[in-house]
Amino acid sequence: MSTDAIRGALARVVDPEIRRPITELDMVGDVTLVDGAAHVDLRLTIVGCPAADRIEADVRAATLSVAGVDAVDVAVGVMTPSERQALVERLRGKRTMAFGPDSLTRILAITSGKGGVGKSTLTANLAVALAQSGLRVGLVDADVHGYSIPGILGVDDVPTRVGDLMMPPSKHGVHVVSIGMLVEGNRAVSWRGPMLHRTLQQFLTDVWWGDLDVLLIDMPPGTGDVAISLGQLLPHAEVVVVTTPQRAAADVAERSAEVARQTGQRVVGVVENMAGLVQPDGSVLELFGSGGGAEAAARLDVDLLASVPLSMALREDGDAGSPVVVTHPDDPAAQAIAALAQRLRGGRGLAGRALPFSTP
Numbered sequence: 001m002s003t004d005a006i007r008g009a010l011a012r013v014v015d016p017e018i019r020r021p022i023t024e025l026d027m028v029g030d031v032t033l034v035d036g037a038a039h040v041d042l043r044l045t046i047v048g049c050p051a052a053d054r055i056e057a058d059v060r061a062a063t064l065s066v067a068g069v070d071a072v073d074v075a076v077g078v079m080t081p082s083e084r085q086a087l088v089e090r091l092r093g094k095r096t097m098a099f100g101p102d103s104l105t106r107i108l109a110i111t112s113g114k115g116g117v118g119k120s121t122l123t124a125n126l127a128v129a130l131a132q133s134g135l136r137v138g139l140v141d142a143d144v145h146g147y148s149i150p151g152i153l154g155v156d157d158v159p160t161r162v163g164d165l166m167m168p169p170s171k172h173g174v175h176v177v178s179i180g181m182l183v184e185g186n187r188a189v190s191w192r193g194p195m196l197h198r199t200l201q202q203f204l205t206d207v208w209w210g211d212l213d214v215l216l217i218d219m220p221p222g223t224g225d226v227a228i229s230l231g232q233l234l235p236h237a238e239v240v241v242v243t244t245p246q247r248a249a250a251d252v253a254e255r256s257a258e259v260a261r262q263t264g265q266r267v268v269g270v271v272e273n274m275a276g277l278v279q280p281d282g283s284v285l286e287l288f289g290s291g292g293g294a295e296a297a298a299r300l301d302v303d304l305l306a307s308v309p310l311s312m313a314l315r316e317d318g319d320a321g322s323p324v325v326v327t328h329p330d331d332p333a334a335q336a337i338a339a340l341a342q343r344l345r346g347g348r349g350l351a352g353r354a355l356p357f358s359t360p
């Protein structure tokens, strides 16, 4: 009876990476109770599991919370390769095709015509803002030459591998993988199309995302291989185009939207970034001109979803690895991004389907 109670308590201990109860993951072996002294065999998924200390502490606390348990001894071991393989197969088996057309996860690819318009900064902050609003959020940094998401979010970890599954590190409630996590140091990535395609595919199928409400993909700027691969892998992804207010930038942004449309993806709207900066005297400095976002949106026949102003805080917080929506939520750029998150999550689902959130 009491060992059942201990197992019941252990069912409330969740593996922080896989986000499932450890009992469901077969991480709990023998449990005994003799004269108030409990013994629990714990099997971690891998040697050197980064969450080991936390899981062990949670197991201790859960066991000691059971009436009649005065002391607990936790024997920490590691799964055998075949146990681990069985677990990986079970986890994979829980999914239908990852992010296939039947998936309830909404996929938003954030794209831009050219580099440096702030697409990665916006994507990272938007992901955090969506997580802050209670959604389960994943983020793929597919910006192969300009991977910067881990830096902006302050993620130093690399994915843990359980068998051939990768467990994405998480920060500010966002689960994230980046091409930058697969290369050593700050090395440049000089991969050709097929390698990029395989990596993107791996990010979608070999990463344990769990149940996500939304998956954001930070695309490389332009209309290259990754954009085409994404169109093939996720034709039902929706695309958000980022541009500056500059007319020339808006022209280029339209081209990346056209590629998305050619691969069957739907463009849901335009976000203008680096819009006018309100100066201390109240005047507005339009460093990159004005009107580019509205113009691109009109020409693409979609909504201008947000206009995010130039912001010192946004830039500095990105450099420091602490997103502005967390560090300076009152900053005008942070507020514009939070409003964008709300706008993206409001409204109805796709025809007849109850999605967690949908287009405005």
Ligand SMILES: Nc1ncnc2c1ncn2[C@@H]1O[C@H](COP(=O)(O)OP(=O)(O)OP(=O)(O)O)[C@@H](O)[C@H]1O
Binding pocket: 112, 114, 115, 116, 117, 118, 119, 120, 121, 122, 143, 146, 147, 148, 220, 221, 273, 274, 275, 308, 309, 310, 311, 312, 314, 315, 316, 318, 319, 333
């Ligand atoms: N609204 C803003 N105000 C001030 N600085 C910004 C703003 N948005 C982005 N930046 C800064 O502009 C620079 C470029 O941003 P970011 O790297 O996000 O661009 P990107 O479009 O993703 O570029 P690439 O695709 O080439 O990596 C960064 O230093 C970032 O901090």
